[in-house]
Amino acid sequence: MSPVAALRLPLQIDLGAFLALLQRLQVPHRVTEEAGEQVLWVPDEALAEQIRELYARYPQGDPEAQVPGTQASVGFLQNLKGSPLTTAMLGLTLLVAALTLLGENFAAIRWLSFVDFRIQGDYVYFSYLSETLATGQWWRLLTPMLIHFGVLHLAMNALWYWVLGRRIEARQGTWMLLGLTLVFGLAANLAQYWYAGPSLFGGLSGVLYGLLGHCWLFQRLAPNAEYRLPPGLLVLMLGWLLLCMTGIFELLRFAAIANAAHVGGLLAGCATGLMGGALARQRR
Structure with a gap:
């Protein structure tokens, strides 16, 4: 038919x-x-x-x-069922937030951080990535994206993953969203480690910038309704990225921002958006 x-x-x-x-x-x-x-x-x-x-x-x-x-x-439950990967990812993120007490339970965070660490007195001692991988702890390449520090950090990242993740899942399918999430998480974590060295960082924001870049350039090459972003969203998120890169939040001692993770995720998302959009345009 x-x-x-x-x-x-x-x-x-x-x-x-x-x-x-x-x-x-x-x-x-x-x-x-x-x-x-x-x-x-x-x-x-x-x-x-x-x-x-x-x-x-x-x-x-x-x-x-x-x-x-x-x-x-x-209704809301129907929305959840219609986006199973987006829902599952947010559910896993909330579970990790509960286990880590939003960044307060360092015993739990040690198992999810990019490299292992130990706290001795007022000092934190980090392992190196080569040591981590040599002991078979490959999951650490991805798990930092599940760690969040504070309610606001968790709420903002969960909101934007819901907005962007559902678009990709509706347009390109559940498996594509899973693959993109893993690729962007890996790119963001490696970029942050390469830039800052052994340190404690986490959050979905690197993945979010990847999803943003993917939707943005895919839509430019192969326009479609699902990837048409809300007015001002792209400007808002890129503006926020540039503001964070000025170092003002560290200067005010408000928070330490993993800017390299954001840039790494965004570049990876732009690359997949270009490839996916070009293929979709060619098929048309």
Whole structure:
């Protein structure tokens, strides 16, 4: 059975909220760009007719709407089910936050930090990466992304992973999001270690900058509704990165920022966005 074009709309129309509604309702669909239009495809004409009716009534993705004949309920739990990897990643991050007491339980953090360390009196002694890998502790290359220091650190990173992770999972699938998360986490951690040497750092922010760079350049090369970022988000996050790199937060003794991790994640995300966007453009 050939897919049916349910909607053909100009590129400037933001379909993000409507597509999120279809995802929550578990309606199978995909979006392509053809001749300057964005085309929404569904499996058959009967479903296409229902989608047209739904869009006519709820172009902004009314969360109370349902496609006639579907049994899916709309709500927060449905959002979680529709983005299993994003949900699982956030669940794991919250679990680690509880185990590490948001950075207060150093006994637990020792097992997740990029390199092992020990505290003796007022001093902290770190191992080197070569020693860490020689003892088979390869998990440390990734686990720092799960460590967070404080409620604000955790809340901000969790929020943006939810925003960006769900977009990638909806557009490119669960396995792609998993692969990108691991690649960006590795790139961010290695960059921070290369720049600052053995030290204690953590958080999802390096991964977030990777996801941001991926969506940004993918969208530039192969425009699609899922990767159309909210207005001002790119400027906000890049501006925040530049502000952090000035060292003002360290000067004010507010926090130590792992800037190299942010830059490493962003560069890795830009690379995958260029490759993914170029492939998607070629397929079109």
